Amino acid sequence: FASRGSGRPRHFTPELDRLAHEEATVGAELRTALRDGQFRLVFQPIVELPHGRVVAVETLVRWEHPRLGTVSPAVFIPIAERNGLIVELGAWILREACREMVADPHSPERISVNVSPRQLAHPDLVRTIADTLTEFGLPAERLTIEVTETAVFDGGPAIEALHQLRALGIRIALDDFGTGHSSLTLLRTVPAQVLKVDKSFVDEITVGGQSAVIAGGLIEIANGLGMTAVAEGVETAGQAEVLYQLGYRLAQGYYFGRPAGTMPRTPTAALRP
Numbered sequence: 325f326a327s328r329g330s331g332r333p334r335h336f337t338p339e340l341d342r343l344a345h346e347e348a349t350v351g352a353e354l355r356t357a358l359r360d361g362q363f364r365l366v367f368q369p370i371v372e373l374p375h376g377r378v379v380a381v382e383t384l385v386r387w388e389h390p391r392l393g394t395v396s397p398a399v400f401i402p403i404a405e406r407n408g409l410i411v412e413l414g415a416w417i418l419r420e421a422c423r424e425m426v427a428d429p430h431s432p433e434r435i436s437v438n439v440s441p442r443q444l445a446h447p448d449l450v451r452t453i454a455d456t457l458t459e460f461g462l463p464a465e466r467l468t469i470e471v472t473e474t475a476v477f478d479g480g481p482a483i484e485a486l487h488q489l490r491a492l493g494i495r496i497a498l499d500d501f502g503t504g505h506s507s508l509t510l511l512r513t514v515p516a517q518v519l520k521v522d523k524s525f526v527d528e529i530t531v532g533g534q535s536a537v538i539a540g541g542l543i544e545i546a547n548g549l550g551m552t553a554v555a556e557g558v559e560t561a562g563q564a565e566v567l568y569q570l571g572y573r574l575a576q577g578y579y580f581g582r583p584a585g586t587m588p589r590t591p592t593a594a595l596r597p
């Protein structure tokens with residue numbers, strides 16, 4: 325490649341050309357998908373330790389592609405982010421999430437919705453969210469917005485939007501916490517009440533060593549700052565046990581429930597002491 329700012333044109337390899345073409349194709353398909361109703365939402369429980377009572381759900385989007393089947397959001401969200409469709413798609417996700425929350429009389433106390441960097445930077449975000457809550461009569465206190473470090477990295481408008489959301493009563497969660505470049509710095513600038521401790525710290529927590537030390541440090545930091553910590557990606561009883569010993573009282577992961585099309589309920593067995 326010619327380096328950026330070298331003044332020479334960039335030399336696209338055939339491979340890069342192909343990828344750019346694919347991205348444009350998928351980007352166009354995403355628009356059609358939104359219009360044709362190919363997206364659906366799934367919900368994953370966030371539970372209280374040690375009993376497993378469901379206190380919240382996280383909303384995750386799926387794309388039912390007519391030819392490819394289910395496409396992972398890890399694939400299409402970044403593309404929607406780059407082509408701007410995420411603003412419209414994100415608004416749809418929020419509406420549907422609120423609709424399902426109020427439609428189900430047994431829905432949990434709170435619902436989390438992921439908001440991507442481009443959505444957070446959009447000047448209409450706060451109004452869109454406020455209007456949606458009003459439309460469905462969902463109290464702001466029942467909504468949590470999950471943002472990643474990338475979304476708030478640039479500071480300024482994004483942080484201001486978070487302050488406005490918080491003023492409305494909406495909770496802010498820092499997602500994938502600990503995986504970015506300036507996580508600890510952000511704790512002083514981002515008005516978040518929830519720390520979602522990334523799965524990478526949970527994965528090896530039972531084998532001792534660094535992960536357990538870091539996960540233990542993060543819960544101390546969260547508690548010290550008056551924040552709530554949620555451990556992500558809990559897959560085994562052993563991990564849940566160690567997390568509980570470290571002081572975690574909220575967790576999420578396949579061990580407690582996979583994302584599913586219906587709102588999760590607390591299994592009766594999980595409530596027994």
Ligand code: C2E
Pocket residue numbers: 368383384385396397398401414417438439440499500556557558559576577578579583
């Ligand atoms: P995320 O926000 O960190 O969501 C958690 C991801 O971890 C989800 O993947 C979930 O299915 C997966 N997960 C949960 N528990 C476990 C576990 O125990 N083991 C393993 N291996 N995985 C677990 P998913 O649904 O594929 O979403 C991937 C990412 O795509 C999300 O990461 C989020 O960044 C993005 N995404 C998903 N839905 C939305 C959405 O509605 N809006 C936006 N902006 N982004 C979304």
Ligand code: CA
Pocket residue numbers: 382438470499
């Ligand atoms: Ca999330």
Ligand code: CA
Pocket residue numbers: 499500520522556
């Ligand atoms: Ca996460």
Ligand code: CA
Pocket residue numbers: 500
């Ligand atoms: Ca993630």
